Amino acid sequence: MLLAVLAACGDSNPPMSMDRAHSDRDTTMQVEDIDVASPALPATASSVDRALRYTDAAGDNTLLLGQHSTTRSDDDGVVDQLTLHAAHHLATPHAPQPFREAWRHTEVVECEGLDFxxxxxxxxxRVEDLDGDGFAETLVGFSTFCGGGIDPRQIKLVLHTRDRDFVLEGESVVEPPGGSPFGGSHAMTPHEDTVPAPFREALLAAWKRVRAD
Incomplete structure (x- = not known):
């Protein structure tokens, strides 16, 4: 089995309103789905399956999500490759270019001869101002599988903030018929104890929702 994960950095969906209570300030973010064929998207956008737009203290933001797959043959057989990518662009109306890429995260998964x-x-x-500073944080989740029989899926949750990224990686819980559950382990980077509470809570809450993916 070959499973390599390299981290770097359809249908229309209704607008999202994401809210989390933070003391005495309103942290609601209005997030709107936009047409992936819109000429208003960043010119570098490619293989985009979903585009979201929102406004925070940094200005007008666009989040692009997309994926593409390829298949190649080598001496050992057929290798499938899947690329999942998320990119955040910030509008720069007074600059020569209308957008600046703030961050990009790419997951590349390769699998040879197995279910994939x-x-x-x-x-x-989620797009949400988790710490109440006026700037939105973005939480993106990836689920990948390369295996045979009953194996856990690989789950990665990436929380992007203004200053850094926080990542939770784990295996899904598998409940085989008539057998005992297995899998379900996870770890946070940096260590969970050092992650600020609002970000840690968001990652753990998301993990609980998807660990049985």
Whole structure:
């Protein structure tokens, strides 16, 4: 089995309103789905399956999600490759270019001769001002699988903030018929104890929702 994960950095969906209570300030973010064929998207956008737009203290933001797959043959057989990518662009109306890419995260998964698939975790996707500073944090989830029989899926949750990324990686819980559950382990980077509470809570809450993916 070959499973390599390299981290770097359809249908229309209704607008999302994401809210989390933070003391005495309103942290609601209005997030709007936009047409992936819109000429208003960043010119560098490619293989885009979903585009979201929102406004925070940094200005007008666009989040692009997409994926593409390829198949190649080598001496050992057929190798499937799936690329999932998320990119955040900030509008720069007074600059020569209308957008600046703030960050990009790419997951590349390769699998040879086994069951194989991957997708974004829609139930994890969040754009929200978690710490109440006026700037939105973005939580994106990935689920990938390369295996045979009953094996856990690989789950990665990435929380992007203004200053850094926080990542939770784990294996899904598998409940075989008539057998005992297995899998379900996870770890956070940096260590969970050092992650600020609002970000840690968001990652753990998302993990609980998808660990049985």
């Amino acid at each position: 698939d991957g997708h974004f975790l829609d139930e994890v996707l």
